Amino acid sequence: MSARVAVLIFPGTNSEEETLRILRDVGAQADLVHWSRGDTLPQYDAYVLPGGFAYEDRIRAGAIPAHDRMMDHVIDGASRGKLVLGICNGAQILLEAGLVPGTGPARKPTAAFTHNVQRHFICRHVHVKLTIDPSRSPFTAAHAHDALIPAWAAHGQGRLAADPAELEAIAKGGHIAFVYANADGSTQGATPNGSALGCAALLNREGNVLAIMPHPERDAHNFNHPQRRQGNILAPSGGAAFFRGFADALNAG
Amino acid sequence: MALFCAIGLKIPDNEALTAAATLRRLGVEVGRVERSLIGRIDSNDAAIFNPNKHALALLDADEPRAGEVWIEERDGPADRFVGWRLYRADGEPADRAMLELAAQRLLCNPAIERARFPQ
Numbered sequence: 001m002s003a004r005v006a007v008l009i010f011p012g013t014n015s016e017e018e019t020l021r022i023l024r025d026v027g028a029q030a031d032l033v034h035w036s037r038g039d040t041l042p043q044y045d046a047y048v049l050p051g052g053f054a055y056e057d058r059i060r061a062g063a064i065p066a067h068d069r070m071m072d073h074v075i076d077g078a079s080r081g082k083l084v085l086g087i088c089n090g091a092q093i094l095l096e097a098g099l100v101p102g103t104g105p106a107r108k109p110t111a112a113f114t115h116n117v118q119r120h121f122i123c124r125h126v127h128v129k130l131t132i133d134p135s136r137s138p139f140t141a142a143h144a145h146d147a148l149i150p151a152w153a154a155h156g157q158g159r160l161a162a163d164p165a166e167l168e169a170i171a172k173g174g175h176i177a178f179v180y181a182n183a184d185g186s187t188q189g190a191t192p193n194g195s196a197l198g199c200a201a202l203l204n205r206e207g208n209v210l211a212i213m214p215h216p217e218r219d220a221h222n223f224n225h226p227q228r229r230q231g232n233i234l235a236p237s238g239g240a241a242f243f244r245g246f247a248d249a250l251n252a253g
Numbered sequence: 254m255a256l257f258c259a260i261g262l263k264i265p266d267n268e269a270l271t272a273a274a275t276l277r278r279l280g281v282e283v284g285r286v287e288r289s290l291i292g293r294i295d296s297n298d299a300a301i302f303n304p305n306k307h308a309l310a311l312l313d314a315d316e317p318r319a320g321e322v323w324i325e326e327r328d329g330p331a332d333r334f335v336g337w338r339l340y341r342a343d344g345e346p347a348d349r350a351m352l353e354l355a356a357q358r359l360l361c362n363p364a365i366e367r368a369r370f371p372q
Contacts, residue, residue, distance in 0.1 A: 058268045060362055067275055067359070096362070112365045115326070161328070162364045 003250040005030040006044035008074070008090075010065045015051035015215065019087065022220040022240060023048065028247040033070075041073035046083040046250055049074070049090025051154075051215055061114075061157045062092030066107060071097055075106055083138060084209040085246060088155055091211035095202070100211045101175040102204035103166065111162035111170065111202070113155075113213055117194025121156035124192055126214050128200040129181035132174055137207035138249030140177065143241070148185055149178070150238035151200075151214035152224070153192050158213040160199040167196055177203040177210060216242040257312040259289035259336055260302045272337065272359065279358045281351060284342035291323055291334040316372060320346025323369040324361050334369070 005028050007020050016032055023030035030048070033040060041047070055064035065071065071093070078084045078099055086094040092113050094100050104110040116122060130147040134140045140147075162170065170176060178201035180190040191198045201212035218224055219239035222232065262269075266288055273286040289310075294301055302309050315332075317323045323334035337360050339347035347355070349370055356368040 055271065056267075058271045059360065060366075063359065063362070064271055064275055067279060109362050109364055112362050114365045115329075166364065 002029040003045035005046045005048055006033040006041055007048045007050060008070055009034045010054035010068060012054045012056055013050055013052035019048060019050040019217045022217045022243045026240060026244045026247040028250055035070055038070035041070060047074050049086040049093050051088035051090060054089055062096035065093045066096035078209050081208055086211040088213055088215055091213050094211040099209045100202040100204050101170050103169050110166050113158050114161045115157050116159050122192055123154045126151055126153045126192060127181045127183055128178035128214060129185060131179050132177055137203055139210045139246055142245035142248045148181060149216055149242045150219040151216040152218040153214040158193045160195045171197055175202050177201040256294055257315045258294055259291050259310045259312060260307050261287060261289040262306060263308050264306050276355055276359055281355045283339050285340040287338040289336040291336040293332045317369060319371055322352045322356050324366050327365055327367060
């Protein structure tokens with residue numbers, strides 16, 4: 001029996017449909033789980049927190065949903081080794097919940113994806129490059145070293161920030177899974193938002209919780225690209241590779 | 254001349270209501286929460302607030318009022334805070350212990366923010 005993935009919907013989540021679509025396209029058995037059905041979450045084997053504005057980013061992005069009852073199940077599942085993926089606002093929720101980088105106790109954030117250096121929303125196509133050994137995490141095990149994944153950065157608060165000691169711990173602990181990169185794989189000038197260490201995605205020590213700020217699901221099909229007018233616009237594009245690795249890890253058990 | 258002021262909502266403040274509900278869920282037994290934007294203004298500020306929905310209070314000092322904690326971004330604009338004023342169930346302003354608990358459990362992310370308490 002295939003592993004089942006829950007795509008969580010908090011009040012204000014808005015990216016659940018495209019996230020669900022790409023997960024199913026790559027062979028994952030995925031369902032949307034509305035906040036009113038959070039009690040079904042323990043039945044699932046993995047969790048995805050999609051992008052959006054959960055609870056309107058009240059107080060801080062991710063602060064209120066981190067204490068939502070659905071997160072009780074996500075935190076418990078993560079402690080048992082279930083895979084947990086957060087994208088954009090989902091990534092912010094995972095940081096507020098202390099699940100990544102995971103250098104402190106649960107629900108005690110030690111870092112944040114906060115205001116971009118420009119102090120405004122950005123929307124641009126980016127690439128993220130794998131910076132860890134692929135075997136470090138089931139999320140990345142199917143990728144090549146230095147794998148390059150296309151995605152869309154669409155956020156006003158995507159900059160990794162923490163105190164210097166914590167940033168050093170994050171870097172030395174191998175918690176930065178992906179950094180921003182140019183299309184040729186170079187990293188010079190690639191970070192669009194001032195994120196510390198060029199960080200685009202954080203991983204916990206155990207490797208089962210990944211928080212990525214840009215949206216690979218928004219580069220999952222050719223129709224996401226204004227330049228790709230030839231061929232099958234419904235065909236998977238570069239961002240699908242990110243989810244293919246996730247689905248492979250789930251189905252491998 | 255620069256003054257410190259607090260600008261809050263006259264209309265229901267959904268963010269404060271959410272903060273209150275979440276704090277209670279986290280074991281901070283608040284009765285009511287008020288939220289203000291705190292900052293310095295000077296005579297050159299052309300538009301400060303909308304009197305149809307905002308209330309403005311001029312502050313006597315540049316520090317939190319009784320029952321209030323100010324949250325500032327570590328790398329944000331100088332002299333700009335979010336003020337959270339907490340009241341106990343009996344209507345009295347929250348004491349320092351309750352403010353610290355509220356800041357620790359929800360209102361302040363120490364990775365990116367600092368909390369300032371009343372003296």
